[in-house]
Amino acid sequence: MKLDQISLLSFLVNNQIKNETGDILDFKKYRFMFDIYTDRSRFMTCMKSAQIGFTTYEIFKSAHQCKNEGIDIIYVLPTADDVNKFSGGKTNKILAQNPIMQEWTKDKDSIEQKQFGDNTIYYQGSWTTRVALMITAKKLIVDEYDRCKPEIVEQYDSRLQSVADPQKAFFSNPSKPDFGVHIWYQKSDEKKWNITHSCGKRFIMDESCIDYKKEIYKCPFCLGEITDEERNAGNWYDKDDRKWDGKLNEKYQWSGWWIPLWIAPWMSAHKIAEMKREKSAEYFANFVAGLPYLNTNDALSMPLLVNNLVNRINDQTGRIIIGVDTGHNIHYVLMNKQGLFYHGYINSIEENEQSERPIPNYDPYDELDRLMQRFPRSIMVADQGGDLIGIRKLQNKYKGRVFLCWFTKETKTKTLIRWGENEEFGKVLADRNRVMQVIVDEIKEKRFPIWGTLEDWTPYFEHCLNIYRVREEQGQEGDPQYNWRWVWKRKGPDHKFLATVYARIGLDRFGGDMAEIVSDAQAFPVAGKQPIIPKKYRGLHNPVNI
Ligand SMILES: [Zn+2]
Numbered sequence: 282m283k284l285d286q287i288s289l290l291s292f293l294v295n296n297q298i299k300n301e302t303g304d305i306l307d308f309k310k311y312r313f314m315f316d317i318y319t320d321r322s323r324f325m326t327c328m329k330s331a332q333i334g335f336t337t338y339e340i341f342k343s344a345h346q347c348k349n350e351g352i353d354i355i356y357v358l359p360t361a362d363d364v365n366k367f368s369g370g371k372t373n374k375i376l377a378q379n380p381i382m383q384e385w386t387k388d389k390d391s392i393e394q395k396q397f398g399d400n401t402i403y404y405q406g407s408w409t410t411r412v413a414l415m416i417t418a419k420k421l422i423v424d425e426y427d428r429c430k431p432e433i434v435e436q437y438d439s440r441l442q443s444v445a446d447p448q449k450a451f452f453s454n455p456s457k458p459d460f461g462v463h464i465w466y467q468k469s470d471e472k473k474w475n476i477t478h479s480c481g482k483r484f485i486m487d488e489s490c491i492d493y494k495k496e497i498y499k500c501p502f503c504l505g506e507i508t509d510e511e512r513n514a515g516n517w518y519d520k521d522d523r524k525w526d527g528k529l530n531e532k533y534q535w536s537g538w539w540i541p542l543w544i545a546p547w548m549s550a551h552k553i554a555e556m557k558r559e560k561s562a563e564y565f566a567n568f569v570a571g572l573p574y575l576n577t578n579d580a581l582s583m584p585l586l587v588n589n590l591v592n593r594i595n596d597q598t599g600r601i602i603i604g605v606d607t608g609h610n611i612h613y614v615l616m617n618k619q620g621l622f623y624h625g626y627i628n629s630i631e632e633n634e635q636s637e638r639p640i641p642n643y644d645p646y647d648e649l650d651r652l653m654q655r656f657p658r659s660i661m662v663a664d665q666g667g668d669l670i671g672i673r674k675l676q677n678k679y680k681g682r683v684f685l686c687w688f689t690k691e692t693k694t695k696t697l698i699r700w701g702e703n704e705e706f707g708k709v710l711a712d713r714n715r716v717m718q719v720i721v722d723e724i725k726e727k728r729f730p731i732w733g734t735l736e737d738w739t740p741y742f743e744h745c746l747n748i749y750r751v752r753e754e755q756g757q758e759g760d761p762q763y764n765w766r767w768v769w770k771r772k773g774p775d776h777k778f779l780a781t782v783y784a785r786i787g788l789d790r791f792g793g794d795m796a797e798i799v800s801d802a803q804a805f806p807v808a809g810k811q812p813i814i815p816k817k818y819r820g821l822h823n824p825v826n827i
Contacts, residue, residue, distance in 0.1 A: 286349040289342060290318050296381055300337050301374035312513050313474055313544050314338060322529045322536035326465035327452045330542035330571040335452065336424075340372050342450075343422060348385050348397040352419035352448075355437055359428040361406035367424070368392045368404045407433040419444055426453035427461035455566075457751050458573040458772045469537025470519035470530045474544045476511050478503065486515060486544050488570060496551040498543070513546040541571045580749040581724060583814045586742045587735060588727050590812070595622035595732035600791050601659040603652055604784025607667025611645050612776035614741075615652070616784045618792040620730025624741045624777050646671030653679050662686050662709065662787040664779065676707060686783050688713035698786055711786050717748065717769040717778075720785055735812040744777035 285292040290308075292298070297305050308315045317327070317338060329335050347354050358364050369392040376383045376390075389396035394403050403416055407429035413436035421437050423429055441447040453462035477483045480503040484490070490507060492499040498507035517525035521532070529536045543553050556569050566574035597617065605613045610632070615623040625648075628636070633643040653659060653675065663672050665685040676683040684700075689710045697715050701708035723729040724745075731738055753768040 288319075289345045290315075292345055293318070293341060296379070298341070298382075299375075299378040300334075301371055301378060303378050306337075310513075310546060312546070313515065313517075313540065316517050316525055316527070317538055318342070319527055320536055320538075321527075323446065323448045324469075324535045325450045325537075326462060326469055326535055327538040327540060328455045328462050328466045328571050329452060329538075329540040331454060331568040333540055333542060333545050335540070336367070336371060337375070339422070339424060339450075339452065340375055343402055344372075344382060344385070344395075344397050346420070347400045347402050351398070351400050353400050353416070354402045354420045354422060355414070355416060355418045356402050356404045357407050357421070357423045357429055357434060357437060358404065359407055359425050359430075361409045363425065364404045364406045364409075365392060368395065405433075413437045413440065417444060419446075420448040420450070422450045422452075424452055426451045426465075427456040428453070454568055455571060455573040457579075458575060458749065459770055460573065460751055463573045465535060466537045466539065468533075469535035470521075470523075470533040471537050471539070472517040472519050472525055473539050474515045474541075475518045476507065476515040478505065478507060478511060480505060485518075486512065487541070488543075491543060491550055491553055493554050493557060496549075496554045498550045509546050512544065515544065539571055542569045575749050579751070581721060581745050583742060583746070585725055586731070586738075586745055587812060587814060589620075589724055589729045589731045590735060590738065591620065591730050591732045592734055593732065595619055597622060597656075601656040602784045602787035602792055603649070603656075603659055603661040604780040604782065604787065605649065605661060605663035605672075606776040606780040606783065607664055607672065608776065610776075611649070611667075612744075612780045613649070613652075614777065614780045614784050615656075616781075616788060616792075618788065620732055621781065621784070622732040624738070624780070644671070646675065649675060650678070653682065660684070660787050660791045662783040664783060681706075683707070684709050684787065686711055686786060690714075698789055700790060709786060711782075713782070714750075714767055714769050716782055716786060718750075718767060720778075720781060721748075735814070741777045744773075744775050747771045747773035747775045748778055 285295055293306055294308075299305055308318075311334070314334065318341075327335065343354055343356060346352065356368075358367055372395070376386060385397045386395050389401065392404065394401050403414065403418065405414060410433070413433050417440065421441055423434055423437075426434070438449070441449070451462055451465050455461065455463045455466075457463070459467075473485045473487070475483050476486050478500040480500060482500065482502040484501060489501050490498055498512060499505070500507055517538070519525065519530050519533075521530060523530055542548050543550070553569065557565055560569070563574045563576060566572045595617070596619070597615075599617045599619070601615055601617050603613055603615055605611060610629050611627040613625050613627070614621055615625075627645045627648050629645060630643060633639050633645075649661070649671070653661065659682065661675065661679075661683045663683070663685060665687055669685070672683065672685065676685075684707055686709045690712060696710075697712050697719070699710045701710070720729065731741075748769055748771050750767045750769050752765050
């Protein structure tokens with residue numbers, strides 16, 4: 282086999298291959314793409330900004346691979362219109378510029394399929410059909426992954442399981458954290474473009490390298506300007522700080538690339554600053570920074586949480602509800618109808634053993650037991666996901682006071698919370714997403730009193746800041762009246778918030794309504810003084826850091 286057949290790059294260079302406007306590809310100008318053109322990993326993903334020439338790469342890569350490796354490829358794009366533009370538009374223009382490639386497609390060349398040599402690329406709009414085509418191909422490419430219909434992508438993906446040594450390539454402008462291409466990127470080796478400044482320091486070229494006032498690229502160490510040559514002369518390093526040498530770090534299955542617009546050598550800091558000013562924060566994150574973004578409405582923020590603080594001592598009267606999130610460690614919260622007044626954390630057995638002075642015969646559930654004794658009328662609601670032995674013991678010891686909570690989707694009856702009766706007593710079923718929404722709404726509307734200071738509650742708030750919601754299309758089992766619903770996800774530890782969900786469920790039955798509405802005066806009796814929120818919690822709607 283000739284080198285041109287093995288290496289995409291040799292093929293492009295040796296044959297003076299041109300892009301759709303007739304220019305020969307120049308990898309000196311395009312250093313950051315060079316390594317991507319040489320990446321032969323079986324699983325590849327890219328979180329990209331717009332307008333960086335990635336589509337051109339995809340066309341060359343898929344055509345070359347189809348022809349020279351002799352594999353069929355399914356190429357999925359969001360809509361039929363996208364297929365038209367991609368296959369009928371851009372691909373055809375590139376083929377027209379390069380007779381050698383046009384020769385490959387002479388037997389079959391339509392918008393939906395193109396033959397390259399003896400094999401075929403099938404182009405598919407994900408929203409066009411209800412089911413995936415019954416084609417088996419060796420490789421699945423999903424372009425604009427975050428805009429494609431998830432069920433269709435899943436169908437193609439699951440069908441690859443029957444193929445020996447399948448290949449996948451998922452690319453997209455990202456959208457939300459832990460959604461779409463961001464999931465695949467996090468599974469990958471997470472390569473980022475590193476540059477070396479004239480001061481000698483090497484660093485990731487992220488947004489901290491942009492000086493928006495002076496509209497220059499700036500070294501985060503010596504604060505000197507970064508030249509275009511330095512930006513262009515970077516290298517890709519993975520999350521283990523290993524420099525990319527053409528071979529994937531064996532710890533990972535997926536090869537992942539993050540391409541923000543500012544690593545493109547032709548992109549000036551002035552232009553980036555202009556987009557920062559003129560575009561929405563969401564657009565800038567997704568299409569310029571190539572990062573997922575959270576909308577303000579879809580998450581909590583520090584100011585919203587702080588608004589609910591009551592800087593006084595809760596009298597801890599009335600029925601107390603203990604919400605418990607079990608798991609490796611135990612997180613719990615205490616609340617009564619006046620609001621939330623304590624959050625606690627219990628070490629696991631292993632952590633106790635590793636501590637400086639381990640407690641003999643340590644049982645993490647003993648602390649929960651002590652709470653049950655300290656508050657004799659209290660009720661405990663715990664999740665059923667963890668090691669149930671401890672909770673079951675408490676359930677036997679404190680008859681009628683300990684409940685296990687199951688999350689369900691009770692969309693038919695619209696019941697938010699259902700308490701088990703008779704043989705089901707001790708069990709509570711709740712619609713997780715809707716209960717979470719209730720609590721978030723209460724917090725946003727300042728109807729969720731939290732007793733104590735910002736300092737007391739900062740670790741708790743950190744968990745609250747990790748939850749966010751996404752719109753999810755409903756399957757057939759969903760309520761026919763609504764074809765979508767909100768689903769709450771997390772981007773970091775959320776145990777304390779979940780403990781609150783359990784407590785809130787308990788309060789719903791055993792606490793009555795939360796009587797106290799927090800007013801401004803109540804919240805900060807000390808002359809209406811607002812606590813100062815530390816700087817790191819202020820910009821919470823910024824792009825998610827990767
Ligand atoms: Zn420097």
